[in-house]
Amino acid sequence: xxxxxxxxxxxxxxxxxxxxxxxxxxxxxxxxxxxxxxxxxxxxxxxxxxxxxxxxxxxxxxxxxxxxxxxxxxxxxxxxxxxxxxxxxxxxxxxxxxxxxxxxxxxxxxxxxxxxxxxxxxxxxxxxxxxxxxxxxxxxxxxxxxxxxxxxxxxxxxxxxxxxxxxxxxxxxxxxxxxxxxxxxxxxxxxxxxxxxxxxxxxxxxxxxxxxxxxxxxxxxxxxxxxxxxxxxxxxxxxxxxxxxxxxxxxxxxxxxxxxxxxxxxxxxxxxxxxxxxxxxxxxxxxxxxxxxxxxxxxxxxxxxxxxxxxxxxxxxxxxxxxxxxxxxxxxxxxxxxxxxxxxxxxxxxxxxxxxxxxxxxxxxxxxxxxxxxxxxxxxxxxxxxxxxxxxxxxxxxxxxxxxxxxxxxxxxxxxxxxxxxxxxxxx
Amino acid sequence: xxxxxxxxxxxxxxxxxxxxxxxxxxxxxxxxxxxxxxxxxxxxxxxxxxxxxxxxxxxxxxxxxxxxxxxxxxxxxxxxxxxxxxxxxxxxxxxxxxxxxxxxxxxxxxxxxxxxxxxxxxxxxxxxxxxxxxxxxxxxxxxxxxxxxxxxxxxxxxxxxxxxxxxxxxx
Numbered sequence: 001x002x003x004x005x006x007x008x009x010x011x012x013x014x015x016x017x018x019x020x021x022x023x024x025x026x027x028x029x030x031x032x033x034x035x036x037x038x039x040x041x042x043x044x045x046x047x048x049x050x051x052x053x054x055x056x057x058x059x060x061x062x063x064x065x066x067x068x069x070x071x072x073x074x075x076x077x078x079x080x081x082x083x084x085x086x087x088x089x090x091x092x093x094x095x096x097x098x099x100x101x102x103x104x105x106x107x108x109x110x111x112x113x114x115x116x117x118x119x120x121x122x123x124x125x126x127x128x129x130x131x132x133x134x135x136x137x138x139x140x141x142x143x144x145x146x147x148x149x150x151x152x153x154x155x156x157x158x159x160x161x162x163x164x165x166x167x168x169x170x171x172x173x174x175x176x177x178x179x180x181x182x183x184x185x186x187x188x189x190x191x192x193x194x195x196x197x198x199x200x201x202x203x204x205x206x207x208x209x210x211x212x213x214x215x216x217x218x219x220x221x222x223x224x225x226x227x228x229x230x231x232x233x234x235x236x237x238x239x240x241x242x243x244x245x246x247x248x249x250x251x252x253x254x255x256x257x258x259x260x261x262x263x264x265x266x267x268x269x270x271x272x273x274x275x276x277x278x279x280x281x282x283x284x285x286x287x288x289x290x291x292x293x294x295x296x297x298x299x300x301x302x303x304x305x306x307x308x309x310x311x312x313x314x315x316x317x318x319x320x321x322x323x324x325x326x327x328x329x330x331x332x333x334x335x336x337x338x339x340x341x342x343x344x345x346x347x348x349x350x351x352x353x354x355x356x357x358x359x360x361x362x363x364x365x366x367x368x369x370x371x372x373x374x375x376x377x378x379x380x381x382x383x384x385x386x387x388x389x390x391x392x393x394x395x396x397x398x399x400x401x402x403x404x405x406x407x408x409x410x411x412x413x414x415x416x417x418x419x420x421x422x423x424x425x426x427x428x
Numbered sequence: 429x430x431x432x433x434x435x436x437x438x439x440x441x442x443x444x445x446x447x448x449x450x451x452x453x454x455x456x457x458x459x460x461x462x463x464x465x466x467x468x469x470x471x472x473x474x475x476x477x478x479x480x481x482x483x484x485x486x487x488x489x490x491x492x493x494x495x496x497x498x499x500x501x502x503x504x505x506x507x508x509x510x511x512x513x514x515x516x517x518x519x520x521x522x523x524x525x526x527x528x529x530x531x532x533x534x535x536x537x538x539x540x541x542x543x544x545x546x547x548x549x550x551x552x553x554x555x556x557x558x559x560x561x562x563x564x565x566x567x568x569x570x571x572x573x574x575x576x577x578x579x580x581x582x583x584x585x586x587x588x589x590x591x592x593x594x595x596x597x598x599x
Contacts, residue, residue: 348442370589406572
């Protein structure tokens with residue numbers, strides 16, 4: 001349960017809000033590289049943290065993320081011509097470079113310097129790991145580039161998708177750290193999904209349906225461990241890292257690629273669910289990539305030409321009551337990503353947490369909210385740099401492993417929880 | 429035609445959510461396992477709570493024969509007013525139990541509380557907060573006491589989490 005004012009504090013990320021200021025401390029995924037594939041390609045509308053922006057790649061390949069609207073009469077520059085190192089408004093020909101600087105106002109003499117006095121707000125946009133990242137905070141506080149392992153391995157070892165989710169970012173993100181829902185909502189997928197099945201650790205999931213949880217604070221956020229009984233006085237641990245404010249990793253299965261998410265606010269009622277898969281030491285196989293493109297694992301199938309899931313609220317998520325009754329799926333909805341999205345969207349655009357009744361096993365969620373509130377207040381009131389800004393905090397890995405029963409997993413899995421170049425993930 | 433899900437997931441429709449309460453008051457029992465956590469529990473108990481009961485220590489006596497040891501032991505909880513309450517009866521009439529210890533402290537009393545929880549199938553949540561010795565070794569030691577008995581164990585970096593957690597659980 002959260003009080004209304006706490007819920008509002010965490011859910012509102014627009015400009016000038018405390019949580020909006022907080023999010024603007026971090027690099028965030030803005031677009032897939034494939035959305036701006038080449039110089040002078042069509043510009044793309046982007047809405048992030050409640051701001052309408054436009055991304056484009058100029059004639060020299062430079063990336064820009066600028067205010068969507070022309071400073072002259074407020075036309076959307078999405079209609080603009082991307083040409084000769086700038087974006088030209090089709091209405092009266094005003095032209096802007098990737099920094100948002102106006103370079104031409106055709107109706108005014110060049111010598112007048114009028115264009116120099118026009119500049120649209122812009123944010124840095126950098127390319128890393130097949131993702132275009134942006135930082136929307138004060139330039140003087142721009143942190144070093146993100147160091148998440150999925151975005152720093154060679155491109156043939158990583159695969160990223162995004163899908164729109166029509167609800168507030170927090171209820172989506174909380175699904176990523178709510179380990180106890182997996183045994184219900186996603187049951188069945190362990191056996192069937194090509195990106196999960198066959199892992200040695202799966203048997204522990206099936207043998208012990210009552211995992212026990214331990215939540216430990218980390219430098220960047222949290223580690224949430226779920227343990228199940230295993231042989232020889234051992235526990236089978238699945239450890240989920242959460243890095244503030246909105247990154248979650250899913251513990252691995254066997255040698256399958258590791259996956260996880262970013263949950264990025266578009267506005268207060270919509271977010272982007274980014275889903276990655278990567279392998280630290282090998283290229284993804286053709287079969288794995290084909291499965292990911294086919295919407296398996298944490299990925300989804302799309303409405304053609306969009307990033308909207310094919311199963312969405314407009315078609316009741318292709319609800320299959322017969323499949324639900326027969327046990328093919330637990331909820332009647334196919335696919336892990338849509339199973340999550342369907343339920344999270346059903347909470348409404350912004351979940352009313354004053355009506356919740358949480359239980360002890362929800363402590364991962366309770367702690368995450370507590371840490372977000374504490375860090376956001378410390379940042380807004382005292383300027384304290386929040387956890388997760390330091391790139392060292394990004395180099396955490398999810399892990400699945402067997403440990404002696406009396407070992408604290410933060411210690412026993414210490415090395416497994418660190419991303420190390422050229423070192424395989426720790427997985428069972 | 430607009431789907432049922434599309435229609436029902438708007439902000440407008442969220443406004444029609446039933447306004448009646450969806451839960452009754454729950455009886456949370458919050459038990460300190462060592463003197464340092466007793467001081468923390470005492471301080472937290474001064475806030476406004478939704479029926480939670482706070483206890484600062486656990487003691488044992490022979491039933492009907494205070495001070496006796498061995499044989500027919502009975503466990504007693506001491507509340508903030510200094511009254512002794514029967515552990516088993518308190519657990520029986522609880523909805524969930526939270527035990528709190530500080531790192532490095534002797535928390536072996538948890539096993540008795542866990543036995544009572546097991547008797548009545550009550551959920552036991554363990555919380556470890558920093559004590560005088562908050563080294564990794566001390567944390568590990570505390571964890572060894574609590575891990576065998578708790579369904580959820582939280583190792584928090586500050587005592588402010590206790591209040592946040594109890595509030596979230598409507599304690």
